[in-house]
Amino acid sequence: xxxxxxxxxxxxxxxxxxxxxxxxxxxxxxxxxxxxxxxxxxxxxxxxxxxxxxxxxxxxxxxxxxxxxxxxxxxxxxxxxxxxxxxxxxxxxxxxxxxxxxxxxxxxxxxxxxxxxxxxxxxxxxxxxxxxxxxxxxxxxxxxxxxxxxxxxxxxxxxxxxxxxxxxxxxxxxxxxxxxxxxxxxxxxxxxxxxxxxxxxxxxxxxxxxxxxxxxxxxxxxxxxxxxxxxxxxxxxxxxxxxxxxxxxxxxxxxxxxxxxxxxxxxxxxxxxxxxxxxxxxxxxxxxxxxxxxxxxxxxxxxxxxxxxxxxxxxxxxxxxxxxxxxxxxxxxxxxxxxxxxxxxxxxxxxxxxxxxxxxxxxxxxxxxxxxxxxxxxxxxxxxxxxxxxxxxxxxxxxxxxxxxxxxxxxxxxxxxxxxxxxxxxxxx
Amino acid sequence: xxxxxxxxxxxxxxxxxxxxxxxxxxxxxxxxxxxxxxxxxxxxxxxxxxxxxxxxxxxxxxxxxxxxxxxxxxxxxxxxxxxxxxxxxxxxxxxxxxxxxxxxxxxxxxxxxxxxxxxxxxxxxxxxxxxxxxxxxxxxxxxxxxxxxxxxxxxxxxxxxxxxxxxxxxxxxxxxxxxxxxxxxxxxxxxxxxxxxxxxxxxxxxxxxxxxxxxxxxxxxxxxxxxxxxxxxxxxxxxxxxxxxxxxxxxxxxxxxxxxxxxxxxxxxxxxxxxxxxxxxxxxxxxxxxxxxxxxxxxxxxxxxxxxxxxxxxxxxxxxxxxxxxxxxxxxxxxxxxxxxxxxxxxxxxxxxxxxxxxxxxxxxxxxxxx
Numbered sequence: 081x082x083x084x085x086x087x088x089x090x091x092x093x094x095x096x097x098x099x100x101x102x103x104x105x106x107x108x109x110x111x112x113x114x115x116x117x118x119x120x121x122x123x124x125x126x127x128x129x130x131x132x133x134x135x136x137x138x139x140x141x142x143x144x145x146x147x148x149x150x151x152x153x154x155x156x157x158x159x160x161x162x163x164x165x166x167x168x169x170x171x172x173x174x175x176x177x178x179x180x181x182x183x184x185x186x187x188x189x190x191x192x193x194x195x196x197x198x199x200x201x202x203x204x205x206x207x208x209x210x211x212x213x214x215x216x217x218x219x220x221x222x223x224x225x226x227x228x229x230x231x232x233x234x235x236x237x238x239x240x241x242x243x244x245x246x247x248x249x250x251x252x253x254x255x256x257x258x259x260x261x262x263x264x265x266x267x268x269x270x271x272x273x274x275x276x277x278x279x280x281x282x283x284x285x286x287x288x289x290x291x292x293x294x295x296x297x298x299x300x301x302x303x304x305x306x307x308x309x310x311x312x313x314x315x316x317x318x319x320x321x322x323x324x325x326x327x328x329x330x331x332x333x334x335x336x337x338x339x340x341x342x343x344x345x346x347x348x349x350x351x352x353x354x355x356x357x358x359x360x361x362x363x364x365x366x367x368x369x370x371x372x373x374x375x376x377x378x379x380x381x382x383x384x385x386x387x388x389x390x391x392x393x394x395x396x397x398x399x400x401x402x403x404x405x406x407x408x409x410x411x412x413x414x415x416x417x418x419x420x421x422x423x424x425x426x427x428x429x430x431x432x433x434x435x436x437x438x439x440x441x442x443x444x445x446x447x448x449x450x451x452x453x454x455x456x457x458x459x460x461x462x463x464x465x466x467x468x469x470x471x472x473x474x475x476x477x478x479x480x481x482x483x484x485x486x487x488x489x490x491x492x493x494x495x496x497x498x499x500x501x502x503x504x505x506x507x508x509x
Numbered sequence: 510x511x512x513x514x515x516x517x518x519x520x521x522x523x524x525x526x527x528x529x530x531x532x533x534x535x536x537x538x539x540x541x542x543x544x545x546x547x548x549x550x551x552x553x554x555x556x557x558x559x560x561x562x563x564x565x566x567x568x569x570x571x572x573x574x575x576x577x578x579x580x581x582x583x584x585x586x587x588x589x590x591x592x593x594x595x596x597x598x599x600x601x602x603x604x605x606x607x608x609x610x611x612x613x614x615x616x617x618x619x620x621x622x623x624x625x626x627x628x629x630x631x632x633x634x635x636x637x638x639x640x641x642x643x644x645x646x647x648x649x650x651x652x653x654x655x656x657x658x659x660x661x662x663x664x665x666x667x668x669x670x671x672x673x674x675x676x677x678x679x680x681x682x683x684x685x686x687x688x689x690x691x692x693x694x695x696x697x698x699x700x701x702x703x704x705x706x707x708x709x710x711x712x713x714x715x716x717x718x719x720x721x722x723x724x725x726x727x728x729x730x731x732x733x734x735x736x737x738x739x740x741x742x743x744x745x746x747x748x749x750x751x752x753x754x755x756x757x758x759x760x761x762x763x764x765x766x767x768x769x770x771x772x773x774x775x776x777x778x779x780x781x782x783x784x785x786x787x788x789x790x791x792x793x794x795x796x797x798x799x800x801x802x803x804x805x806x807x808x809x810x811x812x813x814x815x816x817x818x819x820x821x822x823x824x825x826x827x828x829x830x831x832x833x834x835x836x837x838x839x840x841x842x843x844x845x846x847x848x849x850x851x852x853x854x855x856x857x858x859x860x861x862x863x864x865x866x867x868x869x870x871x872x873x874x875x876x877x878x879x880x
Contacts, residue, residue, distance in 0.1 A: 106557050106594050108564035113728055118759075134590065134598060136629040136729035138760055139873055142784060145796040165757040170715040171794045172754025173776060173787070184776075184852065186793025187754070189715040199728055199760035201630075235588050236562025238580070455554075455569035462573065479537055486538075486575045493566045 107500050110240055112202035112232075113137035116209060116223055120167060121193035125211055125221040128195075132232040137201040141165065147220065149198065152208040154226075159206050163214070167196035204229075204241045301418065302326045304345035306336040306362065307380070308354045312403070316349065316380070319407040325414070333357030337365055340372045347398075347414060352381040360393065367396055376417050380405070384464055387481030390457045394485075395450055400457055402464075420452070447496040454489050461485065538575035539606040544568050544591055547614030556615065559590040579605050591615060597726070619704035620727060623668065626695040629729040633782060633873055636730040637701040638719055639664040640711035640737035640765070646749030647742050651712035656738040661703050667736060667768040668701050675771040676778065682849065682856075684863040689870060696870045702727060709765075711737035716754035717765035724761060732781045735765040753777040772854050779850050783869045785862055788844065788851040790828050790836035797840070801865040803850065804828070804840050811841040820860050 113135050117128045146165040153159050170189045198209065209223045233242040303325050307313050310331060317327040328345065330336040333354055339345075348366065352359035359379060366372045376398040385400050398417045401410065461482045544556040552572030558565045560579050568574045579587060589611070590600045596615040603611055626632050639657035644650070657664040676697070683689050690696070702723060711717040717735040727733070740751060751767035755777055764781040766774045779785035786804040787793045797806045805811035811825035820843060829837040844859025846852070858866060 106555070106592065108557060108559070109592060110562075115728070133725075133728070134592075134600075138634065138729055138731045138762075139630065141731070141757065141760075141762060142798075142869060142872070145794070164759050165762075167758035169794060170754060170756040170758070171780070171787075172716060172752060173773070173793075174750070174752040184789055184791075186787055186789065186791030187715075187752075188792050188794055194758065196759040197724070197761055233562070236559075236590075238559075238561040238563025240563075242562065459569045459571040459573065462571070462575075483537055483575070483577065487577065490566050490576075494564075497564050 108497050109134070111136050112241070114200045114202055114209075114225060114228070116198045116200075117195070118198065118221070119193065119195050123213075123220070127221055127223045130223060130225065130228045132202060132228050137199045146214065148212040148214050148217070150210045150212065151200070151203070151206045152210060153205050154207045159203065164198060164211060167194045168192065202241070204243065300324070300326065301346040302328065302343070303414070304328050304330065304336065304339060304348045305380075306330045306333070306348060306354075306359070307351040308332060309351075312351075316410070319410055320414075322407070323411045323414075333359070333362035333365075336362055337369075340366065340369070340375075344371055344375060346375070347417060348375055348377045349380045349401075350377050352379060352383050363393065363396060378413060378417065380410075385457065385460050387461060387478060387485055390454065390461065390485050391481070394454050394457055398453060400460055402460070416456075420449070444496060444499050447492050447499075451489055451492050451496065454485065454492070458482070458485050458489060538577055539579050540576040540587075540589070540603065541573070541607070541610045542568070542576065542589065542591075543571075543573045543610060543612050544593075545572055545612065545614050546596075547616050553593065553596075553615055556591050556593045556596075559588075559592070561587050562590070589613070618726075619707075620700050620702050623672065623699040623701060624694070625698050625700075627698070629698065631873060632698040633696060633869075634698045634727075634729050634731045635700070635782075636727050636733050637664075637668045637699075637736050638709040638723060638733055639701075639703060640717065640735050641708035642710050642712045643738045644712060644740050644749070644751075645742065646740055646746045649746075649749070652741075654738050654741070657736075658705075658708060661705075663738075664703060664736065665701060667738075671736070671766075671768060671771055671774050672699060675774045679858075679866070682775065683858045683866060684860045686860065687864065687867070689863065689867050693870055696873065700727070709733075709735040711735045711765045716756040716763060719763055731762065733761075733763040734781075735763060736768050737765060739767055739769045755780040757781065770854075772849065772852070772856070776849050776852075779858070779862065779866075783862075783866045785850050785858075785865055786840075788828060788842040788848050790830045790838055795828070795838055795840045798865060801861070801868040803844060803859075803861040803865050804842055806840055808841050811843055814861075815843060818860070818864065 111134065112132055114137075115131045115133065117130070119126045119128055140162045142163075146163045149162050149164040151159040151161075168191045172187045172189075174185050174187055198211075200206075200209070207224070207226045207229070209225060211220045211222075212218060213220060233239060233244065236242065237244065303320055305313050305316050305320075305327055306329070307316070308331050310329075313329045313331070317329060320327050328339060328343070330339045334357055336348070336350070350359045350362060354362070357365075359381065363377055363379075366375065366377065377396070378399045378401060379393075379397055380401045380403060382403045384402065389400075399413045401413055465478055465482060540560070542558060544553045544558075545551060546553050552570070554568050554570040554572055556568040556572070558567060558574055558576070560576060565576055565579075566574055587603050587605050588600060589603050590598060591613050592598045593615060595618055597618055599613055599615060601611075601613060620636070641653060641658050642651050643654045643656075645652040676699075677694050679693055680689055680691075704723070707720045707723055709717055709719045709723070717737075719733050719735065723733070724730075740749065751770055751773065753764060753766040753770070753773050753776065755764040756762065757780070762781055764777045766777050780787075784798055786795055786798070786802070788804060795804055797804060797810070802814070805814065805825070808825055808827070812822045814820070815822040815825060824843045824845065825841050826843075827837065828840045828842055842848075842851075843861045844850070847856035848862070849856040849858055850862060
């Protein structure tokens with residue numbers, strides 16, 4: 081029953097060419113900002129507290145009126161200078177109607193003292209903040225940021241900006257704004273929730289055309305149900321037709337393959353326990369046939385999923401559903417598969433104007449799809465053998481295999497994250 | 510067991526969700542974590558999980574993740590941060606290996622994007638916040654108003670209206686000889702922040718006040734705009750007209766404006782978003798921006814800029830009232846009237862103001878010099 085190595089490679093290739101399954105979490109975010117809470121009283125400025133938090137700082141306002149702020153590196157060199165608007169001044173406009181004519185009048189509120197906050201993007205190279213008078217450069221205050229950085233990284237030691245964790249080859253995460261960078265020259269970013277898959281040239285065009293022609297509308301998609309129990313076929317078909325799908329059916333693996341010769345469906349629901357050709361064997365034949373190799377397959381079976389099934393077939397199937405299944409769960413699973421295809425189609429369209437290295441793209445697309453499918457399968461394993469399943473002794477071997485499955489997912493995710501963070505990849509998702 | 514913590518650096522909003530002791534095994538993981546939407550109780554998938562600040566993976570569709578070998582040998586206390594777009598980040602302390610599953614509920618953000626065009630560092634991020642107060646012209650006093658407090662839709666509708674009627678009409682009210690970038694609308698990220706328990710007060714202090722925890726929730730905001738409802742009885746006193754104000758204090762810039770005054774909105778936005786200076790003569794703040802001022806501290810510098818930009822030098826004129834004895838400033842202006850930075854209810858942005866607006870749009874985040 082074990083698939084050959086060649087078959088595994090075939091499946092990987094299919095994943096790349098089919099580009100199904102592009103759903104992922106947000107890209108890892110390590111952006112941080114520093115908030116320095118201060119008070120000005122007359123000419124005296126006092127730093128009250130300093131915080132470092134995850135998140136984004138505001139842009140630095142381009143103005144000339146205020147104090148001079150300076151960011152200083154550990155060696156005493158100046159990293160950046162900017163203007164800190166005077167917090168004691170607020171101004172407004174009141175519309176006054178006199179003699180029937182509205183007139184705008186200025187109002188200025190100049191206080192002697194005020195609390196204020198200076199918020200800056202975190203830069204691991206910056207260890208001190210200073211404020212000077214703009215007129216004569218008198219130093220008003222200096223805030224040592226190092227203690228807060230030490231405290232922060234004691235709590236978050238694995239943050240890539242932690243001086244104790246990054247080496248010379250580590251990605252520098254200095255997110256200080258670049259002065260004078262035109263907006264038009266900045267690199268566009270992908271949506272924070274999704275994945276941006278970018279393919280240049282003819283591959284892009286052909287995949288887009290393929291997806292467009294094949295899946296013009298979700299509700300009219302054609303699903304092939306393969307099960308040796310005709311009663312089950314009837315029930316599943318009814319569920320799907322009510323959800324707006326067209327259905328066809330086959331009661332054996334051989335019949336399934338014959339059906340595929342006459343018309344290629346948009347998705348196959350495939351039973352496992354069938355004779356003489358079981359579902360796994362049928363799957364292998366489907367994936368070996370050029371016309372049908374990219375058709376997504378969901379296993380629909382009464383047989384419990386085993387960790388070894390995930391290991392062997394996790395890269396060739398889209399999902400695994402255990403019978404009996406509710407109409408909602410079934411349509412949700414199918415919708416999820418089609419949603420992935422829709423997403424990749426949209427992302428490809430959005431990425432047409434960008435240029436991302438093809439090797440990175442292929443790897444990222446493959447990883448993302450595999451991670452998504454394997455997470456769904458891992459969920460099922462946990463539901464089947466986990467603490468809430470009532471299965472008191474699934475066996476240490478199965479538990480170990482499940483943990484290995486999870487570890488594999490982590491490794492894949494880490495690799496995906498590595499690609500995302502590689503400045504040379506151009507991949508932002 | 511999870512250990513509550515009062516305030517963990519790195520977490521904009523810390524919400525502690527102690528692990529529920531279910532007396533079940535953790536399935537062999539050092540940390541078995543599940544995430545859910547705190548408002549619905551539904552599992553939350555694709556939540557990014559960070560252990561001790563390092564990315565550890567994301568939760569499955571069932572909202573779970575198992576983590577082994579967390580590292581940090583000899584260290585029992587660890588930090589788990591969970592993050593997902595549209596939700597408030599949560600950071601929580603946890604001791605590993607954890608003997609119970611850890612469950613963390615995520616709170617949907619009160620921040621809602623109206624138009625999100627790109628990363629914060631390349632866009633002007635504007636956040637609208639509703640005011641729970643307005644002004645009673647009859648009693649000449651601040652009053653509470655329930656309009657936005659009880660009717661979120663009214664607030665959202667007013668935000669959309671004023672954005673569409675003013676900010677997104679910039680191309681029609683700026684100078685055409687050297688126009689703004691055609692995609693100027695895409696230079697903004699626009700959000701509203703609506704939390705039924707947190708409202709701004711448009712009539713507290715000079716430019717109104719924004720609750721501290723709102724600032725902490727939107728640290729990236731370049732400008733927070735306090736929108737307050739129209740005065741309930743404006744006709745009682747003809748001199749009781751709505752007002753706008755700006756505070757450009759340090760890193761926090763905010764302004765207050767009425768919901769029904771699009772020109773006044775643009776005037777205050779001229780200050781808050783683009784650093785434009787008032788061109789009328791009165792008790793207001795004057796300075797000369799560099800580059801691209803709309804007000805100069807000398808006639809010579811105004812004429813020089815006019816010549817350099819092929820503008821009409823003779824348009825440079827001192828800021829003063831019709832009767833100079835009533836008000837004259839040692840600053841000069843160039844843009845013709847009606848000038849939005851001069852008028853209340855009409856006008857456009859002239860050549861100088863348009864140049865300044867274009868500068869800010871083209872060089873977002875340029876407010877500093879790299880050494």
